[in-house]
Amino acid sequence: MKRAYRYRFYPTGAQTAELSRTFGCVRLVYNKALAVRTEAWDRNRERVNYNATSAMLTGWKKTDDLAFLAEVSSVPLQQTLRHLQGAFSHFFAGRAKYPRFKSRKKSRASAEYTPSAFRYRDGKLTLAKMAEPLDIVWSRPLPEGATPSTVTVSRDAAGRWFVSILCEDTVESAPAPNDAVGIDAGITSLVTLSTGEKITNPRHERRDRTRLARAQRALSRKAAGSANRAKARRRVARVHARIADRRRDFLHKLTTRLVRENQVVVIEDLTVRTLVKNRALARAISDAAWSQLRSMLEYKTAWYGRELVVVDRFFPSTRLCSAPGCGHVHERLPLDVREWTCPRCGTVHDRDVNAAHNLRAAGLAASACGAGVRPQRESSRTGLSASKQEGRGATRDGAKAPNHP
Secondary structure, eight states, X not given: OEEEEEEEEOOOHHHHHHHHHHHHHHHHHHHHHHHHHHHHHHHHOOOOOHHHHHHHHHHHHTSSTTGGGGGSXXXXXXXXXXXXXXXXXXXXXXXXXXXXXXXXXXXXXXXXXXXXXXXXXXXXXXXXXXXXXXXXXXXXXXXXXXXXXXXXXXXXXXXXXXXXXXXXXXXXXXXXXXXXXXXXXXXXXXXXXXXXXXXXXXXXXXXXXXXXXXXXXXXXXXXXXXXXXXXXXXXXXXXXXXXXXXXXXXXXXXXXXXXXXXXXXXXXXXXXXXXXXXXXXXXXXXXXXXXXXXXXXXXXXXHTTOEEEEEOTTSOTTTBOOSTTTOOBOSOOOTTOOEEEOTTTOOEEEHHHHHHHHHHHHXXXXXXXXXXXXXXXXXXXXXXXXXXXXXXXXXXXXXXXXXXX
């Protein structure tokens, strides 16, 4: 499989100037091509493809106003046109929204190089138009004998430089355990496992909230367009980068451990986009990064040959009694109720642990049957099956189960 290895590097003054020019040219070419394609469709309902925009780029370089485009490597400019073509392909397929113009301040500054525009020899990477190799901090080695297929150079809002090297790699096989784990995501406890273990939410944003607020207040006092405002903006970005780096590191360690220790991992299909509309919990939910947790579990289970089962969001994992032979579905369970007693069997449940147990059971059923599984137990409130009240159950790979009568 192809994997990207990301490293930080420290460019020289000449390299900084060259890369900054390249970033600006990449953004300009992308925006001009997007404008041309949009105008062609609005006026004549004509679709302009990659080949047409590539020919336009050649013409732009010959004009007086855009002659500077020929001063940087042509490969990143061609690559950004390919990325625009991919964005339109996703849009027409219904997988994404209409492509947006790149902003100098808000968009990610990056440039992609193919093998014709870089040289990698003896652990040294040299880009086109540069006389010296990049000063890369090799925090981990590339796979032995790896040949990079693409190199992406980027600069974040905090002013840090990164290079991402894509190459073929083989994930080391790990022993295949027979265990399965249900994972209930939360705020106080980031995840609660069906084993009863609760992993506390580090709350990285809250820990740096005072520092972030101080930096943002200093930014608000600076005059717009001044050099001091640019410096203050970078200070705010550095605080955000510190929070994001710590959060990512914690989630990587957690998800790697869960995938290595279990053959089947069961999670709930949470609609984070809807949940963050709750103004009281939006900041805490964003800090928990549930979407990032799920994304890491998805590709790591694929790497290590594990199985990820996603339980439908309407499955009553919290209100369903997990005691053997019971299956009672509680009527209502507000968020402030952390423990509840089943009125049918008398079992006292921890809210999160009970949900993790039910997720594990539903996930194992879906894994065994290969399709959606819905509980068919009756509710004491309505006499209807829990599936008809709560909707669908668990499915493999996050697919929704059919709604059978």
